[in-house]
Amino acid sequence: MTKDPSSVLPEATQAPPPRAAPPAAKAPRGRFPVDARLAGLFGVFVLLCLVGWLTRPDAFFTEGNLSTVLRLAAAIGVVSVGMTFVIISGGIDLSVGSMVALSSVWMTTLATQSFGPVVMVVCALAVGLVCGLINGVLVSYGRVVPFIATLAMYASARGLAERISGRNTQVVRQADFLAFFRGDFLGIPVLIWMFALVFVVGWILLNRTTFGRRTFAVGGNTEAARLAGINVKRHTALVYGVAGLCCGIAAIMVVARTTSGASTNGLYYELDAIAAVVIGGTLLSGGRGTLIGTLIGVLIFTVLGNIFTLNNLDTDIQNIAKGAIIVLAVLLQFRTNRARKST
Amino acid sequence: MSGPSSLARRRFLTGGAAVGAGALLAACTSNESPQSAPQAVAGAAGQNAQPGKHVTIGFSAPAADHGWMAAMTKNARAQAGQFSDVTFTATEGTNDVNQQIAQVETLINQKVDVLVILPFDGKALTAAGQAATDRGIPVVNVDRVFDTPLAYRTWIGGDNYRMGVNAGNYIAGELKKKGVSNPVIGEVAGIDSLPLTKERSQGFRDALAKNGFTVGPRVSAQFTPESGEQMTSNLLQSASKLDALWNHDDDQGIGVLAAIDNARRNDFFMVGGAGSRNMMDLIKADSGVMKATVLYSPSMASSAIALARLLGQAKGIGDLAEHEIPANVTTFSAVVTKENVDSYADVAFDS
Numbered sequence: 001m002t003k004d005p006s007s008v009l010p011e012a013t014q015a016p017p018p019r020a021a022p023p024a025a026k027a028p029r030g031r032f033p034v035d036a037r038l039a040g041l042f043g044v045f046v047l048l049c050l051v052g053w054l055t056r057p058d059a060f061f062t063e064g065n066l067s068t069v070l071r072l073a074a075a076i077g078v079v080s081v082g083m084t085f086v087i088i089s090g091g092i093d094l095s096v097g098s099m100v101a102l103s104s105v106w107m108t109t110l111a112t113q114s115f116g117p118v119v120m121v122v123c124a125l126a127v128g129l130v131c132g133l134i135n136g137v138l139v140s141y142g143r144v145v146p147f148i149a150t151l152a153m154y155a156s157a158r159g160l161a162e163r164i165s166g167r168n169t170q171v172v173r174q175a176d177f178l179a180f181f182r183g184d185f186l187g188i189p190v191l192i193w194m195f196a197l198v199f200v201v202g203w204i205l206l207n208r209t210t211f212g213r214r215t216f217a218v219g220g221n222t223e224a225a226r227l228a229g230i231n232v233k234r235h236t237a238l239v240y241g242v243a244g245l246c247c248g249i250a251a252i253m254v255v256a257r258t259t260s261g262a263s264t265n266g267l268y269y270e271l272d273a274i275a276a277v278v279i280g281g282t283l284l285s286g287g288r289g290t291l292i293g294t295l296i297g298v299l300i301f302t303v304l305g306n307i308f309t310l311n312n313l314d315t316d317i318q319n320i321a322k323g324a325i326i327v328l329a330v331l332l333q334f335r336t337n338r339a340r341k342s343t
Numbered sequence: 344m345s346g347p348s349s350l351a352r353r354r355f356l357t358g359g360a361a362v363g364a365g366a367l368l369a370a371c372t373s374n375e376s377p378q379s380a381p382q383a384v385a386g387a388a389g390q391n392a393q394p395g396k397h398v399t400i401g402f403s404a405p406a407a408d409h410g411w412m413a414a415m416t417k418n419a420r421a422q423a424g425q426f427s428d429v430t431f432t433a434t435e436g437t438n439d440v441n442q443q444i445a446q447v448e449t450l451i452n453q454k455v456d457v458l459v460i461l462p463f464d465g466k467a468l469t470a471a472g473q474a475a476t477d478r479g480i481p482v483v484n485v486d487r488v489f490d491t492p493l494a495y496r497t498w499i500g501g502d503n504y505r506m507g508v509n510a511g512n513y514i515a516g517e518l519k520k521k522g523v524s525n526p527v528i529g530e531v532a533g534i535d536s537l538p539l540t541k542e543r544s545q546g547f548r549d550a551l552a553k554n555g556f557t558v559g560p561r562v563s564a565q566f567t568p569e570s571g572e573q574m575t576s577n578l579l580q581s582a583s584k585l586d587a588l589w590n591h592d593d594d595q596g597i598g599v600l601a602a603i604d605n606a607r608r609n610d611f612f613m614v615g616g617a618g619s620r621n622m623m624d625l626i627k628a629d630s631g632v633m634k635a636t637v638l639y640s641p642s643m644a645s646s647a648i649a650l651a652r653l654l655g656q657a658k659g660i661g662d663l664a665e666h667e668i669p670a671n672v673t674t675f676s677a678v679v680t681k682e683n684v685d686s687y688a689d690v691a692f693d694s
Contacts (some may be wrong), residue, residue: 017620064606065580071605072573166408169568169597169694171621182605257572259601264409264567309577314558315535 082246090219091287095153100266103251108261132244136237181256219286398655401450414641414692507546515554526586571598593619
């Protein structure tokens with residue numbers, strides 16, 4: 001019996017094989033994920049809010065506006081949570097936007113609306129999960145590079161969404177679905193509750209469970225993870241499954257927001273999610289990252305769009321500002337990384 | 344010839360207007376069979392509808408990648424089906440310019456009598472239109488205009504500038520009726536980089552200016568329901584007071600309305616664009632902010648087929664003194680309101 005009963009690790013931990021130490025050590029589990037990089041990023045966010053407040057003191061910090069920002073952040077935020085898992089595990093998922101489109105179209109067509117809200121929700125989750133698992137199986141068992149496997153899904157999922165919907169916008173007529181997902185709970189929109197729930201569950205999964213530790217291990221050093229007894233292939237497939245499931249949840253949110261399923265839903269989500277994850281400090285090479293960083297990344301972009309519209313500015317310049325923020329944030333992280341390494 | 348595009352759009356021949364109006368009027372009394380559902384299609388008919396010389400019409404259009412474009416192809420096909428003397432040869436819709444050029448060449452080689460071309464890119468397809476014209480095949484150019492009139496016999500299309508003008512005039516008129524001074528007028532445009540969006544916005548600005556009003560908060564979306572919802576949610580936070588809102592596109596309008604509904608706003612009225620069935624239903628019900636929509640109707644595809652047939656039969660348009668089919672036909676962007684919605688229901692398309 002090598003296991004220490006007083007260990008803080010949950011008992012589901014793998015029986016530690018002799019060489020378990022390196023990957024486990026790579027995971028920043030013990031450290032609460034607040035560090036210089038995150039503080040800097042949070043500074044950018046606060047600064048942005050300050051700009052919003054200074055330019056529109058009458059509109060920015062109102063209950064309606066904050067609720068609007070959070071509601072708009074919800075869908076892309078949920079997708080970004082899944083993307084964070086994939087990128088920490090050393091992969092990339094280019095198909096998230098297409099999976100949102102396919103899930104949303106599937107839940108609003110194929111007569112699912114006539115079977116009631118539960119069928120719609122289950123359908124969206126199942127479609128997302130299955131697409132994600134297909135990505136995962138292709139990547140892990142099929143040995144297809146993540147970039148290529150998810151690129152294939154990017155094209156085919158949207159194509160299927162277009163075929164199913166006939167490129168028509170499917171307006172939701174299911175009253176119960178609309179009443180619930182467009183409604184409030186304790187004065188806060190249900191969409192924001194969903195976002196918070198996904199974030200908390202994702203945070204626990206990543207930072208407090210074996211699944212999360214394995215994700216860091218696989219992304220940090222695949223070979224070491226394999227030697228440590230982790231079923232790397234199965235785990236990778238599951239990580240893409242998580243991302244797909246998140247897309248299913250996001251699809252429900254988009255359908256609720258727009259009251260329609262369309263093959264154009266989730267357009268450019270892959271780019272927005274990757275941008276949010278990367279400026280959130282997650283390494284594109286895998287092995288390290290935080291969900292809090294991703295959350296701030298998503299909020300920065302959503303608030304930016306909000307400030308631009310509040311001040312009636314052109315959207316073209318918004319894209320330039322978005323690019324500048326990505327570069328700034330990454331440069332900032334690079335510098336703080338180096339500073340920390342040299343100490 | 345410089346700027347044939349703008350020339351063609353702006354030029355508003357009396358004959359063109361007559362044909363456009365005639366097509367619309369005729370469409371109202373069209374004898375089209377009701378079982379062509381789920382989507383009814385706009386059709387034209389008139390005295391020229393009596394069978395004449397047999398005509399083979401070749402048709403090439405982009406992929407039906409959204410409701411409006413899908414309706415264009417459906418309308419063309421349905422219109423051709425109305426004539427016993429027309430053989431309709433359509434190619435698979437494509438957004439690949441090279442493939443569309445190849446399709447047009449194939450149709451030329453098949454020796455069709457008339458070609459109807461809705462180019463994915465008017466400039467890129469000009470040479471193909473020219474090749475057909477050189478071979479003696481008259482070309483009916485639909486909507487996206489070729490670089491030179493040398494490449495087509497007749498152009499028929501919509502009027503984006505006038506869409507903006509008519510939306511602006513309607514909004515200004517309604518506000519004046521209510522006696523609103525200094526109104527806040529919002530605009531949800533489509534993709535800002537497209538010339539059509541610029542023309543629509545310019546027309547809107549000009550018409551409002553003539554009435555002494557200006558455009559207030561303005562956002563541009565991507566023609567999708569999701570972008571419409573997102574941009575409008577922000578816009579509504581920006582404008583605590585709003586008197587009217589023009590949304591360029593009825594497809595993104597579904598999202599725009601969702602945002603308005605979510606913000607529980609009803610302090611203003613909204614005007615749409617294009618003329619989808621969803622929006623016409625809402626206008627008719629008159630239960631929310633949606634009060635009108637400005638047409639940019641895919642019925643022009645039906646008219647294009649009717650014109651192509653007449654060209655093939657060397658006929659003119661009966662009610663006109665002209666011996667020939669006019670060179671330009673610009674459809675009119677009528678404002679559809681509760682009062683007249685029933686008469687436009689047949690040109691509504693499923694977005």
